[in-house]
Structure formats: structure tokens, C-alpha cells
Amino acid sequence: MTTVSIIDCIKQELLRPAFQPMGALASGDIFAYEALIRGPAQSPLESPAALFRLAQMEGCTVRLERYAARIALTAFSQAALPGKLFVNLSADAIPEIAASRSEILTLLRALQLSPERIVIELTEQAPSGDLSILASATNILRESGMQLALDDYGSGHANLSLWLALKPDYVKIDRSIIDGAAKSTFQFEVLRYLRQLADAGNARLIAEGLENAGDLMVCRDLGIPYGQGFFLGKPDFELVERLEDAALSVLHDKAISVFPNAISGAPGAFSVSKLLILAPVLSPAATNNEALDLLTRCPDLHAIAIVDDGRPIGLLNRRTFVNEYARPFHRELFGKKTCTAFANMAPVLVEKSATMDEMAELLTNDDQRYLAEGIVIVENGRYVGIATGESVVRAVTEVRIEAARYANPLTSLPGNIPIDIHIKRLVKSRSPFHACYFDLNNFKPFNDQYGYWKGDEMLRLAASVLREVCDPRKDFLGHIGGDDFLIFYQSEDWERRIRTAMLRFNEGARQIYKPADIEAGGIHGEDRCGNRRFYPFVTIAVGVVSVAAGLDVDSDSIASLAASAKHEAKKLADGFHVTDYPRDILSCVTP
Structure with a gap:
């Protein structure tokens, strides 16, 4: 197709509105739609970026924006779906529309759309003039009942000064901050900071660019109210009435995310x-x-x-x-x-x-x-x-001692303080989980005979094996110290994961011994009383406390109950013991 002008596209009605849903992360309901514009199908202008480049070259960007807004409002009205509509407008277009406020209000009445359902989304195009003019224009539209959203916060022009000047009702966090937040301590802390900033400024956050379950879970559990991205729903010419099944599965799952800030609360930088x-x-x-x-x-x-x-x-x-x-x-x-x-x-x-x-x-x-x-x-x-x-x-x-409480220096796994924080989050959520205490049998005599270097190798093996059997989105692995590890499983196949870890570790630990000791099946050493005895290979024992959903749990007792279950596991041939969390904790804990 030969490239046509923007004016031709408007006159010939070649442009089409597309809509991308935004989800309420607490409920999984659709909260709003963002209206997008697409050029003629199978043409160089099908891409919105190409469309607006041409509009800029032809000097008709504002006209394109006004037309796109009109056809989006019309299509949204015809769909008769609940929720809000986010309409993209640049800093140059908003003052023009505010100046003709009566015209837009007349259109909304004709379409039977309440102004309260319309959110003006300030696009990434930087304000070209006086910021006070833009602020006055947005105030005029908001006085009519419409709301304001700041787009792509964290990139380009969307900075704190713009936030302070415009005081938006919604702030859309740029995808560069969202993408990978489930794995990045820094991005996680930026999100937490933005949440505090939004609360102080009476704004609501929207996480843009959500494309995987991990980032969605972290945003949900941080309390970011809304989200948008391909994982929730792609732009479509038809207005969909529900989010993608994969996203709904995550949002309706009672499991909480594992925050990627296991050591972020560690002591400040050394000075x-x-x-x-x-x-x-x-x-x-x-x-x-x-x-x-x-x-x-x-x-x-x-x-x-x-x-x-x-x-x-x-x-x-x-x-x-x-x-x-x-x-x-x-x-x-x-x-x-x-x-x-x-x-x-x-x-x-x-x-x-x-x-x-x-x-x-x-x-x-x-x-x-x-x-x-x-x-x-x-x-x-x-x-x-x-x-x-x-x-x-x-x-x-x-x-170093203080830092070790946050992250074990040998395995880099979260230490006692992050473990305690995660326990409290689990308990507060009233979600079901399994607290699993892992301990190495015969580790001390091995460490005494082979030395600390080999002992450290054994502990690193345990950490590596346990990492492999955790879903990083919802299973939390911590290292209490020495040969003691904790996993808080929310994965439904937790027992299979534990059995796999036990098998892999027991096989791997055997290979750390010298050939002669492997042939002998273990080593000879002294017990705590000084008596010489034979110690078989180092193996792993696991005690599990199963916590059902909705229980009133004493968070301080979880780790100690798991440790007690571990002592029971060490008495058993297979080294595995499970106990249910007591509904009346007082009857099971000795004062």
C-alpha cells in the first residue's frame, strides 16, 4: 500500500482504535482500558510510532491525537463495558482540548460517557512550553470530572518535578523499572520507594510492562494497585472482558511472592x-x-x-x-x-x-x-x-557479623533477619505453606577429619541442591548458619521437590569423600565423648511443619517447631518427617 498522509488517513477513516486492559492486582478484575491508535493494516503506518513520526513531519500531531481520542471514545461507548478509559494526549494537545472543554463534554454526553470514567494520560512527549500552562489545562479538565495519569514514570520527561507540578491521579511506572523486578533488589527498592511516594502524593500506581508471573506477584504483594502488560492482556481492536488466564491464575493464587531484597536491609555502606x-x-x-x-x-x-x-x-x-x-x-x-x-x-x-x-x-x-x-x-x-x-x-x-544476619557469607543465602521477615509475611497472608528444616547428618566428624575447606564444599553443595528445587517466585530458601537451612515452600509439589533434593545431595556428598572412604562407606572418628566410632556418609535430614490456610499462626514458633520436626527426622531411616501445625499452639509448646 502506498503511504498516505495523516490527513488522508483521517478523511478516509483508515485509523483504528485498539484497547489494552489494565488489571486490579488485588482482585483480578479489569479496572480500565488504554486507548491506542493503529494505522492502516499491512501498511508502513500500521505502527503507532511510524504514524506519529509522519504526523510530526506533516505538523498535524495534535489533530491526529484529537481524532484518535474521538474514535476511541466512540468505540468504548459502543462496547458498553464498565471501567475507565485512558486516552493518550501530549502536552501540546491537552491545552487545546482544555480550551474547548465544552466540545469534549458535549461529545461525552452524546456518547453517554461520564467524565469521571475518562483519564487523560500524558504521553512521553515532553512539554514544549511553560509547565504552568500545562498544569492549568489539566486542572480545567479535572474540574470537569476527568482524571490525569502520568505515563512512563522513570524514563524520558516523566520525572519528579512533573509529578509535583501536575499532581496526577495515576502514575504509570515505566517498564524499565518493572521488567525484572522479581530478580533485582535495586528495582524492587525503587518500586517500594515509588509506592511510598504515591501514598504521600495521593496517587495510584500502575505497573506497565508486566510480562511474567514473577514481576506480577512482586507488584501485587508490594501493594501496587494496578497493572498493564502483555501478561495481563495484549492490545486488541475488540474490548476484552477479562484478563489472560495465566495472569488470573497468579492473581487468584494465595501464594505470596519471594521479594528479591533478602540482603537489602543489611547494614549501610561501611564508612x-x-x-x-x-x-x-x-x-x-x-x-x-x-x-x-x-x-x-x-x-x-x-x-x-x-x-x-x-x-x-x-x-x-x-x-x-x-x-x-x-x-x-x-x-x-x-x-x-x-x-x-x-x-x-x-x-x-x-x-x-x-x-x-x-x-x-x-x-x-x-x-x-x-x-x-x-x-x-x-x-x-x-x-x-x-x-x-x-x-x-x-x-x-x-x-561482617551484622551482615551475616542478613546473608550467609559462604552461600550468599538469606540469613536470620530476612528469614524472620518472610515468616511474618507468610503468617500475615494466612496462606498455606510448609516450613522445612534441613540438617546434615554426620557433618561434624566429616568437617573435623577433612577440614573446613571440604566442609565448606559440602555446605555449598547443599545450598546449590536446595536452590535447584525451589521456585524462586514463591519458595523461600534461607541459611540459618552452619549446616542448617530453611525452605518455606508454597509450591504444591513441595514433597517431590524435597525428595529430589535429598537424593541429589546424598549422591553428591558421597563424591566429596576420598576413594578409600567411599569404598569403606564412611570414616572413623571420635564422638563427643572421645570414643572412636564409624560415621557413614553425610546425608540430609528434613523436618517439615505443614501450615494450613487461614490458621492463626504464631510466627515466632514456626522455626522452632520445624527444628523439632528435624530432630524427629534424624531418628528415621529415610530422614524425612512431617507434622501438621497445631491449631492450638499452646498445647504443643512447653512454657
């Missing part, structure tokens, strides 16, 4: 500035007598930096200096010589912006003199202050 000691300095020309006077005046200083033109070149440690200077005749011999004689002229310099990994690497260096002498803190190479070696070790250790 060397917290260790900073503001201290006076010595110049390279200062004498040892001047250094002694300064140390005498500052009895709490462990060291003094030697600084030349703002850059540290040495570190004079109090203990080293005093021990040397107290020797017979040293004061007389060295008192008037420069302080560099007793200083470390290759001190450890640490940037003020150093990360935790960089500080941890410092602890593993062969040169450990900094433990006694301390470190010099710099900013872009220039002196800022000093810190003690003890404070460095303590800070790194404390942060």
Missing part, C-alpha cells in the same frame, strides 16, 4: 570516616624533641602523621617512638634530628571512601604493622586524620 581521629601532624623537618613534646601534650594519641604539603609521608607510633627514645643517650643523640628517624615512612594509607571489601583485604595483607601503628586516612591522597588498627579490626568484624 572509614567513622573511625577517623582528627589529630595534629608533624612536618618532615620537625625534630624528635618536638615530636615528644606533641605526644606529651596529646596523651590519647596512639600516633602522629608526618605530612609534607598536605600529603602524609610517614607515621610516628607512640609506643615505638617512646621505647626507642627511652634508651640510654637516645634523647641526647637524636633529640635534634628529624622525627623521620623513628617513623614508618611507608604507612598504610586508606581513602576516606574505602569500601568494606577494601578494608577486609587490608586485614589479610602480609604486612600487619598497621595493627600496632594504625593507619592514615586520606581524601584524594591528602591527609584527613588517623585511625587505630584495633578500631579497623573491630569495625570490619562488627559489620
Whole structure:
């Protein structure tokens, strides 16, 4: 087909409206439709992008938008379906339509459409003029009962200043933020932030670009009220009356999503500035007598930096200096010589912006003199202050211990705090789930005989196998510590998954042993009483607490009940034990 002009398309009625449904994520009902425009079928203008490029070239973009809005409103009225209609208009078109408000209201009355059902969606085209003009125009339309939506928030012109200026009723989150949110901690946190922002601004969010079950579940469980995307429904020339079956299956499923923020609540970024000691300095020309006077005046200083033109070149440690200077005749011999004689002229310099990994690497260096002498803190190479070696070790250790509560350092699996958060989410949802406690039999004697490296290999094997039998959308895997793991299954085939994991781990664990021990069927070692005995291969035991839907569950008891079930499992030949969560928890928990 030969390309025609936009005016010809309008005159010959070659353009067609298409409609894409938007779903209410809490119920699975259709909440609204977005009206889209399509050019002549099988033509270069069938794509809306090509259509609007030509309109821009011909200088009739606003006319195209007004025509598209009219035919969409007409088709929507004829369909006689409930819900709202989102009509796309640019920042240039909205003031023109607001100026002829009576015309649009007359059209709506003729079509028997209430203005309250119409949402003006500001498209991604950036405002070309004064933003106050656009704000005034949108206010005129909203006074008539229509609402305003900000499209593609998070890309292009859709920024916070536009949100603040227009105060939209709806904000559509750009697909670049939505796509992959179920796997990205950062995108998840952006969504959580936008949810808080929307609540504060009295706006309702719409997640655009929903194309898979995982992202849909995360958006639903975050409390984002509405969604749009191919997974819910594709644009169609006919107005559909229900969302896609796959989307409805997800939205009606009682399972909650596994948020991808297992370690996002971990302690904030490490800052060397917290260790900073503001201290006076010595110049390279200062004498040892001047250094002694300064140390005498500052009895709490462990060291003094030697600084030349703002850059540290040495570190004079109090203990080293005093021990040397107290020797017979040293004061007389060295008192008037420069302080560099007793200083470390290759001190450890640490940037003020150093990360935790960089500080941890410092602890593993062969040169450990900094433990006694301390470190010099710099900013872009220039002196800022000093810190003690003890404070460095303590800070790194404390942060590592705290971080381990969020993510196990060996397996990178969520630790105790994310586990507790997820338990509380499960309990609050009153959804059915299975709390499964995994423990390794005979792990300690294996670890004692083979060493920690092989023990770590065994634990990593367990983590890998357990990951493989979890549906990342709704099964939560955590590592309590040591050889203890927890899985909260919402998958219906949870027992099959557990049995598969047990089989895979038991077979894999055997291969970690030496050939002679494999042939012998295990190893000899001492028990806790010092008696020598034979230990078969490391295997996995699983205790399961089955929690039915709708139960009033004590979240604090779940992990301990699963641990009790695990102890029962370790007594059984197959290492597997299941117990139902008691309806009266008080009768089953000893005070």
C-alpha cells in the first residue's frame, strides 16, 4: 500500500482504535482500558510510532491525537463495558482540548460517557512550553470530572518535578523499572520507594510492562494497585472482558511472592570516616624533641602523621617512638634530628571512601604493622586524620557479623533477619505453606577429619541442591548458619521437590569423600565423648511443619517447631518427617 498522509488517513477513516486492559492486582478484575491508535493494516503506518513520526513531519500531531481520542471514545461507548478509559494526549494537545472543554463534554454526553470514567494520560512527549500552562489545562479538565495519569514514570520527561507540578491521579511506572523486578533488589527498592511516594502524593500506581508471573506477584504483594502488560492482556481492536488466564491464575493464587531484597536491609555502606581521629601532624623537618613534646601534650594519641604539603609521608607510633627514645643517650643523640628517624615512612594509607571489601583485604595483607601503628586516612591522597588498627579490626568484624544476619557469607543465602521477615509475611497472608528444616547428618566428624575447606564444599553443595528445587517466585530458601537451612515452600509439589533434593545431595556428598572412604562407606572418628566410632556418609535430614490456610499462626514458633520436626527426622531411616501445625499452639509448646 502506498503511504498516505495523516490527513488522508483521517478523511478516509483508515485509523483504528485498539484497547489494552489494565488489571486490579488485588482482585483480578479489569479496572480500565488504554486507548491506542493503529494505522492502516499491512501498511508502513500500521505502527503507532511510524504514524506519529509522519504526523510530526506533516505538523498535524495534535489533530491526529484529537481524532484518535474521538474514535476511541466512540468505540468504548459502543462496547458498553464498565471501567475507565485512558486516552493518550501530549502536552501540546491537552491545552487545546482544555480550551474547548465544552466540545469534549458535549461529545461525552452524546456518547453517554461520564467524565469521571475518562483519564487523560500524558504521553512521553515532553512539554514544549511553560509547565504552568500545562498544569492549568489539566486542572480545567479535572474540574470537569476527568482524571490525569502520568505515563512512563522513570524514563524520558516523566520525572519528579512533573509529578509535583501536575499532581496526577495515576502514575504509570515505566517498564524499565518493572521488567525484572522479581530478580533485582535495586528495582524492587525503587518500586517500594515509588509506592511510598504515591501514598504521600495521593496517587495510584500502575505497573506497565508486566510480562511474567514473577514481576506480577512482586507488584501485587508490594501493594501496587494496578497493572498493564502483555501478561495481563495484549492490545486488541475488540474490548476484552477479562484478563489472560495465566495472569488470573497468579492473581487468584494465595501464594505470596519471594521479594528479591533478602540482603537489602543489611547494614549501610561501611564508612572509614567513622573511625577517623582528627589529630595534629608533624612536618618532615620537625625534630624528635618536638615530636615528644606533641605526644606529651596529646596523651590519647596512639600516633602522629608526618605530612609534607598536605600529603602524609610517614607515621610516628607512640609506643615505638617512646621505647626507642627511652634508651640510654637516645634523647641526647637524636633529640635534634628529624622525627623521620623513628617513623614508618611507608604507612598504610586508606581513602576516606574505602569500601568494606577494601578494608577486609587490608586485614589479610602480609604486612600487619598497621595493627600496632594504625593507619592514615586520606581524601584524594591528602591527609584527613588517623585511625587505630584495633578500631579497623573491630569495625570490619562488627559489620561482617551484622551482615551475616542478613546473608550467609559462604552461600550468599538469606540469613536470620530476612528469614524472620518472610515468616511474618507468610503468617500475615494466612496462606498455606510448609516450613522445612534441613540438617546434615554426620557433618561434624566429616568437617573435623577433612577440614573446613571440604566442609565448606559440602555446605555449598547443599545450598546449590536446595536452590535447584525451589521456585524462586514463591519458595523461600534461607541459611540459618552452619549446616542448617530453611525452605518455606508454597509450591504444591513441595514433597517431590524435597525428595529430589535429598537424593541429589546424598549422591553428591558421597563424591566429596576420598576413594578409600567411599569404598569403606564412611570414616572413623571420635564422638563427643572421645570414643572412636564409624560415621557413614553425610546425608540430609528434613523436618517439615505443614501450615494450613487461614490458621492463626504464631510466627515466632514456626522455626522452632520445624527444628523439632528435624530432630524427629534424624531418628528415621529415610530422614524425612512431617507434622501438621497445631491449631492450638499452646498445647504443643512447653512454657
